[in-house]
Amino acid sequence: MEPDAQLIQSCLRGDGPAWEELVRRHTRRVYNLCYRFTGNGTAAEDLTQEVFIRVYRTLGSYQAVYGAFPTWLTSVTRNMLVDHYRRTRRDRLTDSIDDAMPQLEETHSPVRSPDRQLQANELSEKLQQGLAKLSPELREAVILRDLQELEYSEIRAVLQVPEGTVKSRINRGRIELARVLSEMGVRPA
Protein backbone atom coordinates (compact mmCIF):
# COMPACT_ATOMS: atom_id res chain seq x y z
CA MET A 1 0.00 0.00 0.00
CA GLU A 2 1.29 3.39 -0.97
CA PRO A 3 2.20 5.49 2.11
CA ASP A 4 0.07 8.54 2.90
CA ALA A 5 3.02 10.86 2.24
CA GLN A 6 3.31 9.66 -1.37
CA LEU A 7 -0.41 9.95 -1.91
CA ILE A 8 -0.32 13.50 -0.58
CA GLN A 9 2.48 14.41 -2.98
CA SER A 10 0.42 12.96 -5.84
CA CYS A 11 -2.62 14.90 -4.65
CA LEU A 12 -0.65 18.13 -4.65
CA ARG A 13 0.27 17.44 -8.29
CA GLY A 14 -3.46 17.20 -9.05
CA ASP A 15 -3.78 13.43 -9.06
CA GLY A 16 -7.50 12.72 -8.54
CA PRO A 17 -7.21 8.96 -7.94
CA ALA A 18 -4.59 9.61 -5.23
CA TRP A 19 -7.01 11.90 -3.42
CA GLU A 20 -9.75 9.30 -3.82
CA GLU A 21 -7.50 6.69 -2.22
CA LEU A 22 -6.63 9.03 0.63
CA VAL A 23 -10.33 9.73 1.26
CA ARG A 24 -11.26 6.05 1.16
CA ARG A 25 -8.44 5.20 3.55
CA HIS A 26 -9.39 7.72 6.23
CA THR A 27 -13.15 8.32 5.97
CA ARG A 28 -13.88 5.67 8.56
CA ARG A 29 -11.56 7.17 11.15
CA VAL A 30 -12.92 10.70 10.71
CA TYR A 31 -16.54 9.55 10.64
CA ASN A 32 -16.13 7.50 13.82
CA LEU A 33 -14.55 10.37 15.69
CA CYS A 34 -17.34 12.71 14.60
CA TYR A 35 -20.05 10.20 15.37
CA ARG A 36 -18.72 9.33 18.81
CA PHE A 37 -18.35 12.98 19.69
CA THR A 38 -21.71 14.21 18.40
CA GLY A 39 -23.79 11.04 18.78
CA ASN A 40 -25.62 12.01 15.60
CA GLY A 41 -25.22 10.19 12.29
CA THR A 42 -26.29 13.08 10.07
CA ALA A 43 -24.07 15.58 11.88
CA ALA A 44 -21.17 13.11 11.72
CA GLU A 45 -21.68 12.71 8.00
CA ASP A 46 -21.79 16.47 7.38
CA LEU A 47 -18.77 17.06 9.59
CA THR A 48 -16.78 14.32 7.87
CA GLN A 49 -17.51 15.95 4.55
CA GLU A 50 -16.49 19.37 5.89
CA VAL A 51 -13.26 17.91 7.27
CA PHE A 52 -12.26 16.48 3.91
CA ILE A 53 -13.18 19.68 2.09
CA ARG A 54 -10.94 21.59 4.47
CA VAL A 55 -8.15 19.04 4.13
CA TYR A 56 -8.46 19.21 0.34
CA ARG A 57 -8.04 22.98 0.43
CA THR A 58 -5.23 23.02 2.97
CA LEU A 59 -3.34 19.91 1.98
CA GLY A 60 -0.51 22.11 0.72
CA SER A 61 0.04 23.40 4.24
CA TYR A 62 0.51 19.91 5.67
CA GLN A 63 4.10 19.09 6.44
CA ALA A 64 5.50 15.94 7.88
CA VAL A 65 6.89 17.91 10.84
CA TYR A 66 3.31 18.08 12.15
CA GLY A 67 3.45 14.33 12.57
CA ALA A 68 1.83 11.51 10.68
CA PHE A 69 -1.02 12.38 8.34
CA PRO A 70 -3.66 10.64 10.52
CA THR A 71 -2.64 12.81 13.47
CA TRP A 72 -2.92 15.94 11.37
CA LEU A 73 -6.27 14.74 10.03
CA THR A 74 -7.46 14.12 13.58
CA SER A 75 -6.39 17.65 14.52
CA VAL A 76 -8.41 19.10 11.66
CA THR A 77 -11.37 16.94 12.69
CA ARG A 78 -11.05 17.95 16.30
CA ASN A 79 -10.99 21.65 15.38
CA MET A 80 -14.07 21.09 13.29
CA LEU A 81 -15.76 19.39 16.23
CA VAL A 82 -14.89 22.31 18.51
CA ASP A 83 -16.47 24.69 15.98
CA HIS A 84 -19.49 22.46 15.71
CA TYR A 85 -19.78 22.27 19.49
CA ARG A 86 -19.76 26.05 19.73
CA ARG A 87 -22.25 26.42 16.90
CA THR A 88 -24.69 23.98 18.46
CA ARG A 89 -24.32 25.11 22.06
CA ARG A 90 -27.47 27.20 21.89
CA ASP A 91 -29.41 24.30 20.38
CA ARG A 92 -28.26 22.01 23.14
CA LEU A 93 -29.25 24.44 25.86
CA THR A 94 -32.75 24.81 24.43
CA ASP A 95 -33.04 21.13 23.75
CA SER A 96 -32.02 19.75 27.10
CA ILE A 97 -34.43 16.80 26.94
CA ASP A 98 -32.83 15.46 23.81
CA ASP A 99 -29.47 16.08 25.38
CA ALA A 100 -30.35 14.04 28.43
CA MET A 101 -31.44 11.11 26.27
CA PRO A 102 -29.51 11.25 23.03
CA GLN A 103 -31.16 9.26 20.29
CA LEU A 104 -29.12 7.25 17.86
CA GLU A 105 -30.26 7.95 14.37
CA GLU A 106 -29.17 4.82 12.70
CA THR A 107 -28.06 1.35 13.53
CA HIS A 108 -24.72 0.35 12.18
CA SER A 109 -24.36 -3.24 11.24
CA PRO A 110 -21.02 -4.95 10.97
CA VAL A 111 -21.48 -8.54 9.81
CA ARG A 112 -21.98 -10.86 12.80
CA SER A 113 -24.60 -13.09 14.38
CA PRO A 114 -27.92 -11.45 15.33
CA ASP A 115 -27.45 -11.99 19.08
CA ARG A 116 -23.97 -10.57 19.15
CA GLN A 117 -25.08 -7.82 16.82
CA LEU A 118 -27.85 -6.88 19.23
CA GLN A 119 -25.45 -6.87 22.19
CA ALA A 120 -22.89 -4.85 20.27
CA ASN A 121 -25.53 -2.33 19.18
CA GLU A 122 -26.85 -2.04 22.72
CA LEU A 123 -23.37 -1.55 24.12
CA SER A 124 -22.51 0.95 21.42
CA GLU A 125 -25.69 2.89 22.12
CA LYS A 126 -25.13 2.97 25.87
CA LEU A 127 -21.55 4.01 25.37
CA GLN A 128 -22.78 6.82 23.16
CA GLN A 129 -25.27 7.95 25.79
CA GLY A 130 -22.56 7.85 28.43
CA LEU A 131 -20.13 9.85 26.28
CA ALA A 132 -22.80 12.49 25.72
CA LYS A 133 -22.88 13.14 29.46
CA LEU A 134 -19.17 13.91 29.68
CA SER A 135 -17.76 17.39 29.26
CA PRO A 136 -16.31 17.89 25.75
CA GLU A 137 -12.73 17.89 27.07
CA LEU A 138 -13.12 14.56 28.81
CA ARG A 139 -15.21 13.11 25.99
CA GLU A 140 -12.67 13.85 23.28
CA ALA A 141 -9.82 12.55 25.42
CA VAL A 142 -11.56 9.21 26.01
CA ILE A 143 -12.64 8.88 22.38
CA LEU A 144 -9.17 9.61 21.05
CA ARG A 145 -7.49 7.23 23.46
CA ASP A 146 -9.90 4.35 23.85
CA LEU A 147 -11.92 4.35 20.61
CA GLN A 148 -9.47 5.86 18.15
CA GLU A 149 -6.56 4.27 19.98
CA LEU A 150 -4.16 7.16 19.61
CA GLU A 151 -0.92 7.37 21.57
CA TYR A 152 -0.58 10.00 24.29
CA SER A 153 1.89 11.91 22.17
CA GLU A 154 -0.53 11.96 19.26
CA ILE A 155 -3.35 13.16 21.48
CA ARG A 156 -1.06 15.84 22.86
CA ALA A 157 -0.34 16.96 19.29
CA VAL A 158 -4.03 16.99 18.44
CA LEU A 159 -5.22 18.76 21.56
CA GLN A 160 -2.19 21.01 21.85
CA VAL A 161 -1.95 20.49 25.60
CA PRO A 162 0.83 18.99 27.74
CA GLU A 163 0.92 15.23 28.00
CA GLY A 164 0.19 15.43 31.74
CA THR A 165 -3.07 17.19 30.94
CA VAL A 166 -3.88 14.56 28.34
CA LYS A 167 -3.39 11.77 30.85
CA SER A 168 -5.33 13.60 33.51
CA ARG A 169 -8.29 14.12 31.16
CA ILE A 170 -8.27 10.52 30.02
CA ASN A 171 -8.13 9.38 33.63
CA ARG A 172 -11.01 11.55 34.75
CA GLY A 173 -12.96 10.81 31.59
CA ARG A 174 -12.74 7.06 32.11
CA ILE A 175 -13.75 7.26 35.77
CA GLU A 176 -16.66 9.54 34.93
CA LEU A 177 -17.81 7.40 31.99
CA ALA A 178 -17.53 4.20 34.05
CA ARG A 179 -19.68 5.76 36.78
CA VAL A 180 -22.30 6.96 34.25
CA LEU A 181 -22.45 3.59 32.51
CA SER A 182 -22.67 1.81 35.85
CA GLU A 183 -25.75 3.88 36.63
CA MET A 184 -27.12 2.82 33.26
CA GLY A 185 -26.62 -0.85 34.11
CA VAL A 186 -23.30 -1.42 32.35
CA ARG A 187 -21.35 -2.64 35.35
CA PRO A 188 -19.16 -5.60 36.23
CA ALA A 189 -21.19 -8.72 37.00
Added chain:
Amino acid sequence: MNWNCAITEERLTDYLDGILAPEETAAFSAHTATCAACATMLAEVNHLMSQMELVEPLDPPAHLTAKILDSTLGPREEAADWRKWFDWVPVIWQPRVGMGLATVAASVAILFHAFAPAGGRVSLADLSPASIVHSANRQVHLTYAHGVKFVNDLRVVYEIESRLGPQPAQMNAPASVPQPPPSQPSNDPHEKSGAVPHSGRRSVTGGLMAFDEPAGWPDGNTTRSLR
Protein backbone atom coordinates in the same frame (compact mmCIF):
# COMPACT_ATOMS: atom_id res chain seq x y z
CA MET B 1 3.80 7.61 51.10
CA ASN B 2 0.35 7.96 52.49
CA TRP B 3 -1.74 6.40 49.71
CA ASN B 4 -5.32 7.64 49.77
CA CYS B 5 -8.46 7.73 47.57
CA ALA B 6 -7.42 10.91 45.73
CA ILE B 7 -4.07 9.42 44.76
CA THR B 8 -5.74 6.17 43.70
CA GLU B 9 -8.08 8.10 41.42
CA GLU B 10 -5.27 10.23 40.05
CA ARG B 11 -2.95 7.31 39.29
CA LEU B 12 -5.61 4.93 38.01
CA THR B 13 -4.62 5.22 34.34
CA ASP B 14 -0.94 4.81 35.17
CA TYR B 15 -1.87 1.69 37.11
CA LEU B 16 -3.89 0.34 34.17
CA ASP B 17 -1.05 1.20 31.79
CA GLY B 18 1.32 -0.66 34.11
CA ILE B 19 3.74 2.24 34.47
CA LEU B 20 3.60 2.63 38.26
CA ALA B 21 6.75 1.86 40.18
CA PRO B 22 6.58 -1.50 42.01
CA GLU B 23 6.09 0.11 45.41
CA GLU B 24 3.35 2.36 43.99
CA THR B 25 1.60 -0.65 42.48
CA ALA B 26 1.76 -2.40 45.83
CA ALA B 27 0.35 0.65 47.61
CA PHE B 28 -2.39 0.97 44.98
CA SER B 29 -3.37 -2.67 45.35
CA ALA B 30 -3.28 -2.47 49.13
CA HIS B 31 -5.57 0.55 49.10
CA THR B 32 -8.13 -0.90 46.69
CA ALA B 33 -8.16 -4.08 48.73
CA THR B 34 -9.38 -2.19 51.77
CA CYS B 35 -11.34 0.74 50.26
CA ALA B 36 -14.68 -0.38 48.87
CA ALA B 37 -15.28 2.87 46.94
CA CYS B 38 -11.90 2.68 45.18
CA ALA B 39 -12.36 -1.05 44.56
CA THR B 40 -15.70 -0.33 42.90
CA MET B 41 -14.20 2.46 40.84
CA LEU B 42 -11.36 0.21 39.69
CA ALA B 43 -13.76 -2.58 38.79
CA GLU B 44 -16.02 -0.20 36.88
CA VAL B 45 -13.17 1.32 34.90
CA ASN B 46 -11.73 -2.11 34.15
CA HIS B 47 -15.13 -3.20 32.92
CA LEU B 48 -15.49 -0.05 30.82
CA MET B 49 -12.10 -0.67 29.23
CA SER B 50 -13.01 -4.25 28.38
CA GLN B 51 -16.37 -3.13 26.96
CA MET B 52 -14.80 -0.40 24.84
CA GLU B 53 -12.50 -2.99 23.33
CA LEU B 54 -15.58 -4.84 22.12
CA VAL B 55 -17.03 -1.78 20.44
CA GLU B 56 -16.16 -1.99 16.77
CA PRO B 57 -15.64 1.05 14.57
CA LEU B 58 -18.83 2.15 12.89
CA ASP B 59 -19.23 1.81 9.17
CA PRO B 60 -19.70 5.19 7.54
CA PRO B 61 -22.69 5.46 5.20
CA ALA B 62 -21.93 3.89 1.81
CA HIS B 63 -22.54 7.11 -0.10
CA LEU B 64 -20.30 9.25 2.10
CA THR B 65 -17.06 8.69 0.21
CA ALA B 66 -18.73 9.49 -3.11
CA LYS B 67 -20.25 12.61 -1.55
CA ILE B 68 -16.86 13.77 -0.32
CA LEU B 69 -15.25 13.13 -3.70
CA ASP B 70 -18.06 14.97 -5.46
CA SER B 71 -17.65 17.96 -3.16
CA THR B 72 -13.88 18.09 -3.62
CA LEU B 73 -13.10 16.78 -7.11
CA GLY B 74 -16.47 17.86 -8.53
CA PRO B 75 -19.21 15.60 -9.88
CA ARG B 76 -17.63 12.60 -11.48
CA GLU B 77 -18.84 10.54 -14.39
CA GLU B 78 -20.71 7.34 -13.80
CA ALA B 79 -18.60 4.22 -13.72
CA ALA B 80 -18.18 3.33 -17.36
CA ASP B 81 -17.31 -0.28 -16.83
CA TRP B 82 -19.20 -3.50 -17.48
CA ARG B 83 -21.13 -3.19 -14.24
CA LYS B 84 -23.35 -0.46 -15.60
CA TRP B 85 -24.81 -2.97 -18.05
CA PHE B 86 -26.25 -4.79 -15.06
CA ASP B 87 -27.79 -1.72 -13.42
CA TRP B 88 -31.24 -3.00 -14.33
CA VAL B 89 -30.76 -6.25 -12.39
CA PRO B 90 -32.04 -4.88 -9.05
CA VAL B 91 -35.14 -3.61 -10.85
CA ILE B 92 -36.44 -7.09 -11.64
CA TRP B 93 -36.45 -8.00 -7.97
CA GLN B 94 -39.12 -5.43 -7.25
CA PRO B 95 -42.58 -6.85 -6.34
CA ARG B 96 -44.37 -4.86 -9.03
CA VAL B 97 -42.27 -6.57 -11.70
CA GLY B 98 -43.33 -9.93 -10.27
CA MET B 99 -46.98 -8.83 -10.34
CA GLY B 100 -46.60 -7.67 -13.93
CA LEU B 101 -45.04 -10.95 -14.99
CA ALA B 102 -47.84 -12.87 -13.25
CA THR B 103 -50.44 -10.80 -15.14
CA VAL B 104 -48.71 -11.44 -18.45
CA ALA B 105 -48.51 -15.16 -17.67
CA ALA B 106 -52.23 -15.22 -16.82
CA SER B 107 -53.09 -13.37 -20.06
CA VAL B 108 -51.02 -15.79 -22.13
CA ALA B 109 -52.70 -18.73 -20.39
CA ILE B 110 -56.17 -17.31 -21.12
CA LEU B 111 -55.35 -16.66 -24.77
CA PHE B 112 -53.82 -20.07 -25.14
CA HIS B 113 -56.85 -21.66 -23.55
CA ALA B 114 -59.21 -19.71 -25.83
CA PHE B 115 -57.37 -20.57 -29.04
CA ALA B 116 -56.28 -24.03 -28.13
CA PRO B 117 -57.86 -26.85 -30.10
CA ALA B 118 -60.20 -29.49 -28.62
CA GLY B 119 -61.91 -27.14 -26.22
CA GLY B 120 -58.81 -26.15 -24.34
CA ARG B 121 -57.53 -29.67 -23.73
CA VAL B 122 -54.00 -29.58 -24.95
CA SER B 123 -51.96 -32.56 -25.94
CA LEU B 124 -48.24 -32.62 -26.55
CA ALA B 125 -48.81 -32.73 -30.32
CA ASP B 126 -50.70 -29.41 -30.14
CA LEU B 127 -47.58 -27.70 -28.91
CA SER B 128 -45.60 -28.31 -32.09
CA PRO B 129 -45.05 -25.12 -34.14
CA ALA B 130 -46.95 -26.58 -37.14
CA SER B 131 -50.01 -27.29 -35.00
CA ILE B 132 -49.91 -23.84 -33.44
CA VAL B 133 -49.65 -22.14 -36.86
CA HIS B 134 -52.43 -24.33 -38.24
CA SER B 135 -54.66 -23.62 -35.27
CA ALA B 136 -54.01 -19.88 -35.41
CA ASN B 137 -54.65 -19.82 -39.17
CA ARG B 138 -57.91 -21.68 -38.70
CA GLN B 139 -59.03 -19.35 -35.93
CA VAL B 140 -58.25 -16.25 -38.00
CA HIS B 141 -60.23 -17.56 -40.97
CA LEU B 142 -63.13 -18.60 -38.79
CA THR B 143 -63.20 -15.19 -37.16
CA TYR B 144 -63.09 -13.49 -40.57
CA ALA B 145 -65.91 -15.70 -41.88
CA HIS B 146 -68.04 -14.96 -38.81
CA GLY B 147 -67.43 -11.26 -39.33
CA VAL B 148 -68.44 -11.41 -42.99
CA LYS B 149 -71.57 -13.36 -42.16
CA PHE B 150 -72.49 -10.89 -39.45
CA VAL B 151 -72.07 -7.94 -41.82
CA ASN B 152 -74.17 -9.59 -44.51
CA ASP B 153 -76.89 -10.43 -42.00
CA LEU B 154 -76.96 -6.83 -40.84
CA ARG B 155 -77.30 -5.60 -44.42
CA VAL B 156 -80.31 -7.87 -44.99
CA VAL B 157 -81.91 -6.79 -41.72
CA TYR B 158 -81.43 -3.10 -42.49
CA GLU B 159 -82.77 -3.47 -46.00
CA ILE B 160 -85.90 -5.34 -44.89
CA GLU B 161 -86.39 -2.95 -42.00
CA SER B 162 -86.06 0.10 -44.20
CA ARG B 163 -88.57 -1.25 -46.76
CA LEU B 164 -91.18 -2.74 -44.44
CA GLY B 165 -90.76 -1.29 -41.01
CA PRO B 166 -91.82 2.11 -39.51
CA GLN B 167 -90.25 5.25 -40.96
CA PRO B 168 -87.70 6.50 -38.49
CA ALA B 169 -86.79 9.46 -40.68
CA GLN B 170 -90.33 10.75 -40.60
CA MET B 171 -90.90 9.97 -36.96
CA ASN B 172 -87.77 11.77 -35.94
CA ALA B 173 -88.05 14.52 -38.53
CA PRO B 174 -87.28 17.92 -37.13
CA ALA B 175 -90.02 20.54 -36.99
CA SER B 176 -88.23 22.72 -39.51
CA VAL B 177 -88.74 20.20 -42.32
CA PRO B 178 -91.31 21.75 -44.61
CA GLN B 179 -94.53 19.75 -44.75
CA PRO B 180 -97.06 20.01 -47.57
CA PRO B 181 -99.66 22.58 -46.62
CA PRO B 182 -102.93 20.89 -45.50
CA SER B 183 -104.97 23.57 -47.16
CA GLN B 184 -103.85 22.31 -50.59
CA PRO B 185 -104.83 18.66 -50.71
CA SER B 186 -103.93 16.99 -53.94
CA ASN B 187 -106.61 15.18 -55.77
CA ASP B 188 -104.33 13.60 -58.25
CA PRO B 189 -104.37 9.81 -57.66
CA HIS B 190 -101.03 9.36 -59.42
CA GLU B 191 -99.40 11.78 -57.20
CA LYS B 192 -100.87 10.06 -54.14
CA SER B 193 -99.84 6.61 -55.24
CA GLY B 194 -96.36 7.82 -56.15
CA ALA B 195 -95.83 9.20 -52.70
CA VAL B 196 -95.19 5.83 -51.15
CA PRO B 197 -92.10 4.79 -53.07
CA HIS B 198 -90.80 8.34 -52.90
CA SER B 199 -91.19 8.60 -49.18
CA GLY B 200 -89.89 5.04 -48.92
CA ARG B 201 -86.73 5.94 -50.74
CA ARG B 202 -86.21 8.92 -48.57
CA SER B 203 -86.76 6.80 -45.51
CA VAL B 204 -84.20 4.29 -46.66
CA THR B 205 -81.59 6.97 -46.75
CA GLY B 206 -82.83 8.56 -43.56
CA GLY B 207 -83.09 5.24 -41.81
CA LEU B 208 -79.63 4.25 -42.84
CA MET B 209 -78.26 7.54 -41.73
CA ALA B 210 -79.86 7.01 -38.35
CA PHE B 211 -78.26 3.56 -37.96
CA ASP B 212 -75.20 4.38 -39.91
CA GLU B 213 -73.43 6.83 -37.75
CA PRO B 214 -73.13 4.83 -34.51
CA ALA B 215 -71.96 1.73 -36.38
CA GLY B 216 -69.24 3.70 -38.08
CA TRP B 217 -69.80 2.37 -41.55
CA PRO B 218 -68.63 4.49 -44.45
CA ASP B 219 -71.54 6.36 -46.07
CA GLY B 220 -70.48 5.64 -49.66
CA ASN B 221 -70.47 1.86 -49.18
CA THR B 222 -73.86 1.82 -47.55
CA THR B 223 -75.47 3.88 -50.25
CA ARG B 224 -73.82 1.90 -53.00
CA SER B 225 -74.81 -1.42 -51.48
CA LEU B 226 -78.42 -0.39 -51.25
CA ARG B 227 -78.67 0.91 -54.76
